[in-house]
Amino acid sequence: MNNLLLSAVLAVTLANISSAQLLDSKEIEKETSRFRPLTHGGHVRVRPTARPNIVLILGDDMGVDLMGTYAEGAAPPCTPALDSLAANGLLFRNAWTNPVCSPTRAAIMTGRYGFRTGIGTALTGNQSGLLLSETTLPDLLVDYETACVGKWHLAGGQSDLHPNAVGFDNYAGGINGGVGDYESWNKTVNGMTASTSTYATTDTANDGIAAIHAMSEPWFLYMNFNAPHTPFHMPPSDLCPASLCANASCESLGGNPSNPDLAKAMVEALDQELARFFDALAQEDPNAIVIFMGDNGTAGQAIEAPFASNHGKGTVYEGGVNVPFIVSGPDVAVGESQALISSVDLFATIAELAGYSSAAEDSISIVPILADPQLSTRLMVFSETFTPNAPFVATRHDRAIFDGRYKLIRKLSSMDEFYDLSVDPYETNNLIPGLTGPQQQARQAMRAELVAIGVD
Numbered sequence: 518m519n520n521l522l523l524s525a526v527l528a529v530t531l532a533n534i535s536s537a538q539l540l541d542s543k544e545i546e547k548e549t550s551r552f553r554p555l556t557h558g559g560h561v562r563v564r565p566t567a568r569p570n571i572v573l574i575l576g577d578d579m580g581v582d583l584m585g586t587y588a589e590g591a592a593p594p595c596t597p598a599l600d601s602l603a604a605n606g607l608l609f610r611n612a613w614t615n616p617v618c619s620p621t622r623a624a625i626m627t628g629r630y631g632f633r634t635g636i637g638t639a640l641t642g643n644q645s646g647l648l649l650s651e652t653t654l655p656d657l658l659v660d661y662e663t664a665c666v667g668k669w670h671l672a673g674g675q676s677d678l679h680p681n682a683v684g685f686d687n688y689a690g691g692i693n694g695g696v697g698d699y700e701s702w703n704k705t706v707n708g709m710t711a712s713t714s715t716y717a718t719t720d721t722a723n724d725g726i727a728a729i730h731a732m733s734e735p736w737f738l739y740m741n742f743n744a745p746h747t748p749f750h751m752p753p754s755d756l757c758p759a760s761l762c763a764n765a766s767c768e769s770l771g772g773n774p775s776n777p778d779l780a781k782a783m784v785e786a787l788d789q790e791l792a793r794f795f796d797a798l799a800q801e802d803p804n805a806i807v808i809f810m811g812d813n814g815t816a817g818q819a820i821e822a823p824f825a826s827n828h829g830k831g832t833v834y835e836g837g838v839n840v841p842f843i844v845s846g847p848d849v850a851v852g853e854s855q856a857l858i859s860s861v862d863l864f865a866t867i868a869e870l871a872g873y874s875s876a877a878e879d880s881i882s883i884v885p886i887l888a889d890p891q892l893s894t895r896l897m898v899f900s901e902t903f904t905p906n907a908p909f910v911a912t913r914h915d916r917a918i919f920d921g922r923y924k925l926i927r928k929l930s931s932m933d934e935f936y937d938l939s940v941d942p943y944e945t946n947n948l949i950p951g952l953t954g955p956q957q958q959a960r961q962a963m964r965a966e967l968v969a970i971g972v973d
Contacts, residue, residue, distance in 0.1 A: 568660075568735045568872050569846065570805040572725075572798065573625075573863065576787060576841070577618065577668060577695075577746040578830055579811035582820060583784050584841045585762075591821050594781035595762030598792035599843070602809060606845025607890055608853045611921070613898045614813050614860040616830060616837035618694065619670050620902065621812045621860050622741075626653045626671065626683065628864030628877025630899070632972055635907025637914070639670070639694055644906050646673025647683060654864055655684030655737070658871055662686050662732040666724035667741030669705075670694045673906075678708035685739070686732075689724045691717070695746050716753055717743045718783075722790035726797045734802075735871070740794075744787040747816065749779035752786035780819035804847045806870060810860065811840035823943050831902065833917035833926055834944050838900045844887055854890035857898040857921060858883050879970075896920065897966050916972050923959040927967070935960055 576583075582590030586600040586608065614621040619640040620631040626647060631637040640646055647653075655663040665680050667690040672679035680688035689706045696702035699717040703710050713720065725740045732738070751774065757767035766781035774782075798805055813830050814820070814837040820829040828834035842858065865880035875882070881894045897920045903911040916927045919938070926934040934947045935956065948956060967973040 569870060570729075570734060570736050570738075570802050571661075571867055571870060572729075572738045572740060572805055572807045573867065574740045574791070574807070574809045575622075575667075575742065576784070576809070576811045577741070577743050578780075578813060578816045578819075579745060579784065579841065580814035580820070580824070580829065580836055581811075581839055581841055582824055582836070583745065583781065583811075583815055587841060591823065592764065592766075592781075594784040594788075595758045595765040595767075596784060596788040597758070597761050598788045598795055599809065599841070602795070602807065602845050603843045605851060606807070606843050607849050607851065607887060609842040609844075609858055610853060610855050611857045611898065611919075612810065612840055612842030612860070613838045613858070613900050613919070614811065614840050615900055616813050616832055616902050616915075618668075618812045619906075622669075622671050623647050624859075624861040624879075625863045627651045628654075628861055628875055628880030630861060630879045630970070630972075631901055631903065632911075632914075633879070636671075637901065637903030637906060637911065640673045640906060642674050642693070644673035646675045646679060647671040648907075649682055651683070652877075653683045654739075654867060655686075657864075657868055657873055657875065658737050660735070661871060662734075662736045663739070664688070664728040664732060664736070665739040665741070666690050666728060667721035668695070668743050668746075669741070676708065677705045677710050681707055687728070690721065690741065691743065696743055697748065699743070699748070699750060699752075716756075718752070718756070718786050718790050722794050725794050729798060729801045729805075737867070737871070741812075742787055742790075745780040745783035745815075745819065747818070749776045749783065749819065751779060752782055756786035756789045757782070758785050758789060776818045777821050780815070806844070806846035806849070808842075808844050808863070808867075810842040810863075812860075814838060814840060825943065828944060833900050833902060833915045835938070835942065838917065844883075846887075849887045850890050852890050854886055855921070856883070856886050856890070856893045857895045857919065858886070859895070859898050859900070862894075897963060899966075899970060899972075901972065914972070916967060918963045918967060920959060920963060923956065923963070925960055925963040925967075927973070933960075 581587040585593045585596045586603045623634045623636040663685050664687045665685045669692050692705045704713045758765045767785045817826040817829040824836040829836040861879050865875040865882040868875040869882045869884045886892050899918050901916045903914040922939050924936045935949045936944045
């Protein structure tokens with residue numbers, strides 16, 4: 518497609534959106550021109566069309582408590598678009614990530630645990646970031662056109678071209694770990710950075726829509742929203758879900774809303790923009806595979822009972838590592854799965870969906886589970902956080918491993934913790950030192966698995 522045609526298509530797609538969210542014609546041209554077919558030797562890259570288009574969407578600091586269909590939070594936000602995605606796809610109850618964002622994103626990109634990539638906590642600007650020597654997901658998808666939009670948070674001190682350098686054909690979004698103001702932030706487009714006043718959640722949706730219209734098939738879109746990461750705030754009023762849910766937080770906030778209420782309102786705005794994106798995707802390719810997950814659990818300032826504020830983001834407790842994970846597509850079963858899966862598994866999963874094999878040592882494809890939710894691909898699931906980042910010489914290293922019932926937590930600075938999540942899902946009763954025989958056997962098996970991984 519040429520850029521004028523792309524502009525026309527995008528203008529029609531956005532025709533029913535309020536004027537506050539619309540791009541003007543020059544902005545549409547600018548957006549779509551960012552996602553153009555690459556040329557090699559003067560020829561447009563020709564791509565096969567037999568393999569599926571794939572969308573991977575991340576919510577930022579979004580645990581299971583912040584999505585209505587999981588029904589694990591005391592008063593979850595109104596999320597009809599995500600609930601519909603779950604109702605028409607496969608919802609995973611036991612999906613784990615790292616408890617902070619950079620390690621999760623590095624694991625997705627490489628299929629390797631953080632102690633291998635050297636990324637165990639949030640990256641800052643003076644650190645090396647994800648090394649260019651790593652084989653990344655866009656590197657693997659050689660016949661796919663690829664785009665990344667939204668938050669990156671893997672560059673560290675490397676240049677603003679880092680998303681492109683690790684393999685993405687096009688990138689548009691915020692390079693760093695967050696925005697100081699959702700309506701005033703620095704946006705990078707293929708290495709060029711300038712300030713923007715477009716609401717960050719809306720901007721990511723706009724760029725996602727532009728990307729799916731512009732890319733040649735087959736394509737892979739990696740879509741990273743900032744919401745509901747801090748700063749907590751009231752979203753624009755036109756992104757409130759109005760009468761879609763009786764319990765909508767965005768519609769009922771008083772004059773002094775709490776952080777949990779603001780985080781819920783931000784999720785509702787995210788859901789509204791996802792509904793707009795899903796509508797555009799249905800017009801462009803109703804058979805695309807869509808994966809949605811949280812990058813880690815909800816921040817302690819926003820988490821609510823029954824989750825403890827010190828068991829959220831940044832910790833290897835359930836509130837920090839158990840996240841929404843939903844897959845939808847024409848060959849994906851509808852229902853729920855109790856299988857143990859990890860964000861690191863996305864590397865091998867997306868590779869297999871696209872027709873490639875993966876040699877990443879920590880990633881296990883969940884494609885068999887997508888066809889049969891009763892299957893399992895893992896006996897145990899692992900998560901970690903450590904400091905400092907690369908090189909891996911940890912002064913703090915928290916590790917957690919779960920076998921579907923029992924969970925072991927190991928820290929450098931304190932004794933082990935052992936929980937039976939079947940009766941204690943919020944990890945209030947450490948069973949050590951009084952383990953029964955079966956519990957001791959489970960602990961030994963998990964210790965052995967940590968040794969096999971290389972992190973005991």
